[in-house]
Every structure is written in C-alpha cells, then in structure tokens.
Amino acid sequence: MDEQILDNxxxxxxxxxxxxxxxxxxxxxxxxxxxxxxVESIVREHxxxxxxxxxxxxxxxxxxxx
Numbered sequence: 001m002d003e004q005i006l007d008n009x010x011x012x013x014x015x016x017x018x019x020x021x022x023x024x025x026x027x028x029x030x031x032x033x034x035x036x037x038x039v040e041s042i043v044r045e046h047x048x049x050x051x052x053x054x055x056x057x058x059x060x061x062x063x064x065x066x
Contacts, residue, residue, distance in 0.1 A: 043050040
C-alpha cells in the first residue's frame with residue numbers, strides 16, 4: 001500500500017513539473033524575442049551610441065572581473 005501511495009505521488013509530481021515547465025516556457029520565448037526586437041530597433045536608430053555604450057560596458061566588466 002505504501003508503494004502504491006508513493007507511486008501515485010510520483011506520477012502527480014511528474015505531471016505538475018511537466019505542466020509548470022510548459023507554462024513557464026512559452027512566455028520566456030516570447031519575452032526573449034520581444035527583447036531582441038527592441039534591442040535591434042534601438043541599435044538601428046542609434047548605431048554610434050550603441051557602439052559607445054557597448055565599449056563602456058565591456059570596459060567596466062573587464063575592470064570588475066580583473
């Protein structure tokens with residue numbers, strides 16, 4: 001009887017995990033695509049500023065991790 005209860009709990013837990021993965025996966029894909037499009041738009045509108053900002057961020061990160 002204990003094995004049956006554990007088996008049932010394992011099945012329910014597995015289903016819950018699978019459902020949660022499905023629910024979390026879709027919005028993440030959409031958010032990443034939306035973010036990518038926004039960044040591309042900003043870079044196309046301000047290419048020089050984008051390059052300068054990326055150099056600045058790279059410099060700061062190199063100083064932090066040095």
